[in-house]
Amino acid sequence: MTTLVRGRGWARTHPLAVDAVLASAVLVCMVVGSFAEPNGEHGPTWGTRTPDAPSLVLMTLGALALVFRRRAPWSVLAATCAASIVELLTGQPRAPVVMCAVIALFTVAARTDRSTTWRIGLVTMTGLTGVAMLSGGPLPWYAQENLGIFAWTGMAAAAGDAVRSRRAFVDAIRERAERAERTREEEARRRVAEERLRIARDLHDVVAHHIALVNVQAGVAAHVMDKRPDQAKEALSHVRDASRSALNELRATVGLLRQTGDPEAPTEPAPGLHRLDELVDTFRNAGLPVEVALGQVGLDLAAAVDLAAFRIIQEALTNVQKHAGPAAKAEVSVVRVGPNVEVTVIDDGPGDDKGDEQRDVEQHTGGGHGLIGMRERVTALGGSCSAGPRYGGGFRVHAILPVTTAKGGTA
Known part of the structure; x- marks a missing residue:
């Protein structure tokens, strides 16, 4: 032969x-x-x-x-x-x-x-x-x-x-x-790119949220350390809790990259609207008043929709904490409207010039990764997302997520 x-x-x-x-x-x-x-x-x-x-x-x-x-x-x-x-x-x-x-x-x-x-x-x-x-x-x-x-x-x-x-x-x-x-190679490359993008979005959301809270609480602790040590100690406790939560979420996200034979990845379920109260409490502890209106959206949302709604609220509130100013208040609304779930986050803070300019740049030029990540999440599910200044002051983030996802998941 x-x-x-x-x-x-x-x-x-x-x-x-x-x-x-x-x-x-x-x-x-x-x-x-x-x-x-x-x-x-x-x-x-x-x-x-x-x-x-x-x-x-x-x-x-x-x-x-x-x-x-x-x-x-x-x-x-x-x-x-x-x-x-x-x-x-x-x-x-x-x-x-x-x-x-x-x-x-x-x-x-x-x-x-x-x-x-x-x-x-x-x-x-x-x-x-x-x-x-x-x-x-x-x-x-x-x-x-x-x-x-x-x-x-x-x-x-x-x-x-x-x-x-x-x-x-x-x-x-x-x-x-x-x-x-x-075709197989192109499909594999496309899937790898999509997975990288998804993980990058999750890492951004986790890091941006918790680091913003740590920054605020650390500033509070430094400000009241001499005059009110009890309040400083409470602020440092919040810093510790926020950093622990950040590490846990980072570990869970990076655990998705483990290969066969690596130590077992965390088995904690992905965050969703069932953790909304916990998320809001972290902002309230950081000094941001947040009101929540949670309609009858159902507890059996598709995992992708549930995670996207949670991450959108997390990123929007993080932006309020960073840009809206110390006197700002935020409102979160999650309601079921026909075949969609509508997520709205608004604030009434006047913000400072730098914060307003930053959010305006993010909105109109795509310079901010947070708003880009929101749009990418919603677009991947077949929904729509808008963000921009409110008439009379403040900022508004509005996302419409279909209950039936593009992959066939239903609520």
């Missing part, structure tokens, strides 16, 4: 040498065949005739032309047909020069389309057979030599077309396999 594979590889890389070997074999067959008399009394007999010099020259020229059959198939077909016609018109007894034309016709048929194959095949069969019948000499027009020319040229055209069809079929299968492989 290894020798066969090596032989095929060598043949592909040395086509001219292969054709030279083929031409030599054809020449030997023609010379040997020219010594046989096909019309003997008891069948073909050997040694009863010998080829003349012109026949030997025509056989040699025809075989030599076959060496270039892959480089110039049409020219080789024309040359071999011409040599065959000359032999049919002048050779008595005949030499099998037409064998060269048969092989040349096969080569042309294997390298062109089906309609061209049958047109050129019909011309070659008709031409060579007609010349053989008209120049038959003492042989009748229906002699086996004449019918043999018709049969062999027809089989050459059919065989060449079959080889071309098989090559096209194999190439199509190979192309489909390569295309399927590329």
